[in-house]
Amino acid sequence: MIKVLIVEDDPMVSEFNRRYLEQVGGFELIAMAPSVVDALNILDHQEIDLILLDIFMPGMNGFDLLAQIRKLGKGIDVIVVSAACDSQSIKKALRYGAVDYLIKPFEFERFNTALSAYQDWATMTKGQEKLSQAELDIRLLRPNPVAVPSELPKGLTRNTLKTVWDNIQEIKERSFSTEEMANRVGVSRVSMRKYLSFLTDIGVIDMEVIYGSIGRPVYQHRCIKPESNIIKTYF
Structure with a gap:
């Protein structure tokens, strides 16, 4: 099970993310933090694999948490879940190492695609010291799950x-x-x-x-x- 922390100051959005997470399967929600300070406290006491992170919150924001995670060298992956759709915010999140970026509001299909793609990658790399070029290309050449269609093409059942x-x-x-x-x-x-x-x-x-x-x-x-x-x- 992939251990998840949701960092979101809006209780309604946190609840939606929690319900979506339950539908995907293979993920265990460890905690929901309404602020970066709460998130850092949880990270000090809990093992977390993946953070679903909002950007704009009162006090310290999501970028501050991303920077702190990288500074401490924690092996934690982050998927940003934010209403911020400006290119600077998106570029900044990706530079900090976010593995995906979901722009609010989004449908479950997009959430499911992002989490499933991450799960596939985590499964592939678990316990492997080395990867082949073909295995690496699966991630590098298809890094953006947006390209995956949400419906079957016409004519397929x-x-x-x-x-x-x-x-x-x-x-x-x-x-x-x-x-x-x-x-x-x-x-x-x-x-x-x-x-x-x-x-x-x-x-x-x-x-x-x-x-x-x-x-x-x-x-x-x-x-x-x-x-x-x-x-x-x-x-």
């Missing part, structure tokens, strides 16, 4: 997508072709290409082109995030 994903899970240790997966699921190759393209877009599978000595290139796919929670939002 939830039931078929789940069937495709279940089949991918069965062979997740090896690569597969569009034709193989189409045969496993029982749909046309044209339809399967749409599903595989969507799964590639949301970052749970990867595609590579294999060139043989003769003939056309073969497109091979491989599951790169088998434990992803992002895919579950579409079922």
Whole structure:
């Protein structure tokens, strides 16, 4: 479980964030702090993995807390949840190391995407001393969950997508072709290409082109995030 601290001076917003957090799963809310001073006191006594942080609060603000966390060298990640949408605030938060930035008001889908992406990253890096370039690129090349669509593209259905994903899970240790997966699921190759393209877009599978000595290139796919929670939002 990822241990979370919510730092927010508005009780109503804190409650919304708490309810949203419960819906995602895999996260444990340790405390809710109405101020930076309260947050620092909690951090002195509790182990926290992730902070959901508002920026503008009475007294010390979110930037002050970010700076203090970095100064102390604490291994805590931060997702900013703020109404501040000016570029300077966003840039400043990112420079301080915020892993994501949610602009109020936002829908649950955006919150879920941010938390799921963070959970995937935390799972990938847990207990690993080294990462491959491919694993690192998953984070670096797709750092902004805003790019993940909240709805299925036109022509795709939830039931078929789940069937495709279940089949991918069965062979997740090896690569597969569009034709193989189409045969496993029982749909046309044209339809399967749409599903595989969507799964590639949301970052749970990867595609590579294999060139043989003769003939056309073969497109091979491989599951790169088998434990992803992002895919579950579409079922």
